[in-house]
Amino acid sequence: MTSPVSPQNAGDATAVNLGLQLRTARQKSGMTLRELARQLGVSPSFLSQIENGKSQPSVATLYSMAQTLDVSIDHLFEGEEPAGTEDSAEPQPDAEVPAAPHRAAGDASGPVRRSDLGSLERVWDDSGSTGRLSVTSPGNRTRLVMDTGVVWEQLATNTAHQLDFIEIVYPPGSSSTNDERMLRHDGFEYGYLLEGELEVTFGFETFTLHAGEALGLNSSVPHLFRNLGTVPARGIWFVHHDH
Missing domain, CATH: 2.60.120.10 (Jelly Rolls)
Structure with missing residues (x-):
């Protein structure tokens, strides 16, 4: 019997898929995690948490990432999970944790x-x-x-x-x-x-x-x-x- 999907689980799935899409877009651009973090003015551990689906970016951070990686917001929210290997830094306890993203800025x-x-x-x-x-x-x-x-x-x-x-x-x-x-x-x-x-x-x-x-x-x-x-x-x- 299939278990019902709770809003929390749905939110977790969205975060994981978004993280995978962002990681794949970064890898396709040839940019390292540290280089992207430097351009965005955030810590590599913060980006690592986003790519691993453990944190969700604020709307401003998400738009900055999309622009820097030259990828559309539509593409980032597609349901198809991209392939990718984890090459991000280990999250640190003091990593920045932003607000959850929302479409209505x-x-x-x-x-x-x-x-x-x-x-x-x-x-x-x-x-x-x-x-x-x-x-x-x-x-x-x-x-x-x-x-x-x-x-x-x-x-x-x-x-x-x-x-x-x-x-x-x-x-x-x-x-x-x-x-x-x-x-x-x-x-x-x-x-x-x-x-x-x-x-x-x-x-x-x-x-x-x-x-x-x-x-x-x-x-x-x-x-x-x-x-x-x-x-x-x-x-x-x-x-x-x-x-």
């Missing part, structure tokens, strides 16, 4: 580092991504709060993974990243600024976007937004993801 328990997040693709909960109609209302939308104070709010839930329709708010003095590092990711961004002003750095060009003005940019070019004013900058953004 807006439900995160704390602010998210924008520079760790990369693209918006697969950030939001995709439970309604195939619906024919999406209606959202203030106070009931998924919100993603950055460590810089910048807020993204999801305006439509049925855009699948090709497009994001969001409201952005940059408080006075805020920037896309805390360390002023410019961002780049696949796809295109289209924005219309409703209130305030944003300083936009796009490649080697810097200009000010005023309320009532709109822009479209290739997100693969390094870019950065900053609110140098004294009032919040609020706009409506469309982000189209390249696959």
